[in-house]
Amino acid sequence: MIRCIVIEDQPPAQRILETYISDTPNLNRVGTFHDPLEALGFLKTEVIDLIFLDIHLPKISGLDFLTILPYKPAIILTTAFPDYALESYELDVVDYLLKPFPFQRYLKAVSKASQLLENSKSQAPSEAPSVKTDSFLLRSGHDLIRIDLGQLVYIKAGSDYCELHTIEKKYLSQEPLKTWNVKLDAKGFCQCHKSYLVGLVHIRKISGNQLYLNDGTLLPIGRAYKDKLLKGFIK
Structure with missing residues (x-):
């Protein structure tokens, strides 16, 4: 049985997919999400084989969502x-269903996913590989850039984008600070201010309402974030 979830923010489209899945004997739908960040939290604790993923979603697009998955299920x-067809295939998705799609077209996509999953199981080593958790993918235009977590010093929120400051250079991201906070939760990062997220290993000292980083950068500390920051720094 293939465990799958649906990530779709439009109720009519949700209902169609849920009906299609219920009529597919080898699929077991274990969740439907309208919020991709909620789905991301679910995927951190559950192993899913297949995701039906919409592209236009609140907070973060489906294509950007693909770059932050903790592991790689089959994606339709x-x-x-x-x-987005060309860009999606560059991200190695199984299929691309253009709404509204009939049941037969849906079945064709599911068949491709089933075959891919079956082949993966037959070729898999006896011990599953560990998920790489010490780096993340950043979308920059049409490029995907892998950044080591240890290189990321802090993130600053702008009006329409975030600045990611690494030891070597600065990158821009259209994802909001809230999304980055979810991505980097429990990975050694802490929000110190409404506009800043900082890597704890890069903090040299905390003095009053300011952070002194190893590279000489000073960051502000918001009152609402200070207690959690201190606990993370001391830990």
Whole structure:
């Protein structure tokens, strides 16, 4: 049985997929999510084989969601827009369903996913590989850049983007600070201010309402974040 979830923010599209899945004997739907960040939290504790993923979602797009998965299930994209087909296949998805899609087209995509999962199981080593957790992927235009967590010093929120400051250079991301906070939770990062997220290993000292980083950077500390920051720094 293939364990799957649906990530879709439109109720009519949710209902169609749920009906299709219930009529597919080898699929077991274990969840439906309208919020991709909620789905991300679920995936950190549950192993899923297949995701039906919409592209246009609140907070973070489906394509960006693919870059922050803690592991890689089979992905079937569902969207009303054909523009993303090439980019989605570059991200190694199983299939791309253009809404509205009939049941037969859906079955074709599920068949491809089933075959892929079966092949993966037959070729898998006796011990499953560990998930790489010391780096993350950053989308920059059409590029995906892998950044080591140890290189990331802090993130600063702007009006329309975030600045990711690493030891070597600065990157820009369209994802909000809230999304980065979820991504880097429990990975040695802590929000110190409404506009800043900092790597705890890069803090040299805390003095009053300021952080002194190893590279000489000074960051502000917001009153609402100070207690959690101190606990993380001392730990």
